[in-house]
Amino acid sequence: MAEDALRILVIDDNRIRASVIEQGLLEAGYSHVTVITDIEALMRCVVEIDPDMIFIDLGNPNRDSLEAAFAVSKAARRPIAMFVDRSDAAAMSAAIDAGVSAYIVDGLRKERVKPILDLAIARFNAFFRLQRELEETRSALAERKIIEKAKGILMQSKGISEQEAYDLLRKQAMRQNRKLAEIAEGLVLAAGLLE
Amino acid sequence: MTGLRHQTQIALGFVPLLDASPLIVAQAKGFALKEGLDLRLLREMSWAALRDRISIGHIDAAHMPAPLPIATTLGLGSLPVELETPIGLATGGNAITVSEELWRHMRDAGAPEVAGDPIACGQALKRVLEACQKQPARPLVFGVVHPFSSHNYELRHWLSAGSIEPDRDVQITILPPPFMVDALEAGRIDGYCVGEPWNSLARKHGSGRIVTTKNRLWPGIIEKVLAMRSGAVDADVTRRLITAITRAAEWCDDVNHREELADLLSQQDYMALPPPCLMPGLTGELMLGDAPPSLEPDFLRFGGSATVPLPSQALWLYAQMLRWQQTSFSPQDAERAAAVYRPNLWCEATGLALPQPFSITTFDDVHFDPGQIQTWLAQYAACVE
Structure with missing residues (x-):
């Protein structure tokens, strides 16, 4: 069986993360990749696809249901959760750190599993990085918004220019050794109370 | 505080359920700190995730359904990982709920208005099934939380x-x-056996009725335990952990602490449900069938005998795996199953003598002798057509 013939199933209710992993596998030449985000359809798909490897996010609440379904499956090829004695401990540890768990059909050779597992781990980690960056961007945007609002309040109540309002906020932040956004937030909150 | 320098970090995994209370309280109310333990709690949404983390050594110990460390050690349902249980976390806590529709049929078939009696309710369900056979619809579907859980065995029993x-x-x-509850409301299942608050919640939503409880089916039988990888945590740390958890368990059992416990559990990191939803399970004041709330004595117990990991209870659970054909009997497996529950450190930590093997008699008046598993199995084998 050629590498690209391996059937890989990715189960994740996070659509973006699922497609990040799918993309990585496709780029690496694994063309038989199926992604399931709808858990309801899960069991039917597992039977139809008859996958060689399954990736599911570690925290997915449906993992016990999934494992139970494997156990009662009439199929000869039953996927088994990967453990230390299946692969090397470092790889499994990395997988758990990244938040991915893998099931492989018994008999699949370790050297074939390893690169796919490594790839999935890398993609999970890349997704977390992306997510963190997105959150940072989001909070940076929110900070900018609140500073704008605080400046507006000062300009209106004190009749000063935008630059003067900004300088006032910055001076206050330096004096109190706090972030500009925190000072702005306090001001906006206080103004809201006084309304 | 000089004691802080000697804190040992322990990572504990749990699934957000009422019977994780002793672990949550051991940390939140300082019982662990008093024993020089810095507990790090990690919430997971599946038992599989806890098993993975404990196997790889990511966590030191985990909250588990009482049969699961035995099944995992025997390699049933997963690759074998040797686990051990140094302390129990709870007895009771479960109930069986059926959908409103099924309950109406059961009432028509003679189920008592005030449910609770497992025999009468079971017979009513049998009559409903017999009536269904004349006009076949889909088979009734019941949900349980794990193949190796007491819920599965209680429902089947x-x-x-x-x-x-x-x-x-x-x-x-x-x-x-x-x-x-969602699956019951959507009609995907007709009933289930699960721990609180998921029974009372269905009743509150008007989607289900509680027909019986674990304390009636299997009185005094262990429900959840703490599991560790064999030999992974040293004896001294384990003893301190047992002390912290037994004290926390006693705190949880104190009726004066129920509201504080409900408030604590309601937090986002734990159950993430409003405290009134958690109270019926904690107080044991459940609404059975059509009846208003009434007290189920010993519905959920954390402290006292609930903490003892008795090998006789492990054998009871092994016997369930045999009864429901999850494995076949071997004297070696029976020995290994019994040895998963290790009361020696519990005795050392509490200073109490090992209690006598727990005498088990279930709701059907069948007695279980841990030394005579085959005899117990034979009684049920005779009933099968």
């Missing part, structure tokens, strides 16, 4: 006592506890 063959007459499916 209850069904079969009503002459219902669990693997022939109904379907049993595995669902995470928080999904049970």
Whole structure:
């Protein structure tokens, strides 16, 4: 069986993360990749696809249901959760750190599993990085918004220019050794109370 | 504080359920700190995730359904990982709930208005099934949380006592506890056996009725335990952990602490449900069938005998795996199963003598002698057509 013939199933209710992993596998030449985000359809798909490897996010609440379904499956090829004695401990540890768990059909050779597992781990980690960056961007945007609002309040109540309002906020932040956004937030909150 | 320098960090995994209370309280109320333990709690949404983390050594110990460390050690349902249980976390806490529609049929078939009696309710369900056979619809589907859970065995025991063959007459499916109420409302399942608050919640939503409880089916039988990888945590740390958890468990059992416990558990990191939803399970004041709330004595217990990991209880759970054909009997497996529950450190930590093997008699008046598993199995084998 050629590498690209391996059937890989990715189960994740996070659509973006699922497609990040799918993309990585496709780029690496694994063309038989199926992604399931709808858990309801899960069991039917597992039977139809008859996958060689399954990736599911570690925290997915449906993992016990999934494992139970494997156990009662009439199929000869039953996927088994990967453990230390299946692969090397470092790889499994990395997988758990990244938040991915893998099931492989018994008999699949370790050297074939390893690169796919490594790839999935890398993609999970890349997704977390992306997510963190997105959150940072989001909070940076929110900070900018609140500073704008605080400046507006000062300009209106004190009749000063935008630059003067900004300088006032910055001076206050330096004096109190706090972030500009925190000072702005306090001001906006206080103004809201006084309304 | 000089003591802080000697804090030992312990990572504990749990699934957000009422019976994780002793672990949550051991940390939140300082019982662990007093023993020089810095507990790090990690919430997971599946038992599989806890098993993975404990196998790889990511966590030191985990909250588990009482049969699971035994099944995992025997390599049933997963690759074998040797686990041990140094302390129990709770007895009771579960109930069986059926949909409103099924309850109406059961009432028509003679189920008592005030439910609770497992035998009468089981017989009523049998009559409903017999009536269904004349006009076949889909088979009734019941949810349980894990194949190696007391819930699965309690449900099966209850069904079969009503002459219902669990693997022939109904379907049993595995669902995470928080999904049970939704599945019942959507009509995907007709009933389930699960821990509180998921029974009282269905009653509150008007989607289900509680028919019986674990304390009635299996009085005094262990429900959840703490599991560790064999030899992974040193004896001294384990003893301190046992002390912290037994004290926390006593705190949880104190009626004066119920509201504080409900408030604590309601937090986002734990159950993430309003305290009034958690109270029926903590107080044992449940609404059975059509009845108003009434007290189920010993519905959920954390402290005292609930903490002792008795090998006789491990054998009871091993016997369930045999009864429901999850494995076949071998004297070696029986020995290994019994040895998963290790009361020696519990005795050392509490300073108490090992209690006598727990005498088990279930709701169907059948007695279990841990030395005579085959005899116990034979009593049920004779009932099968």
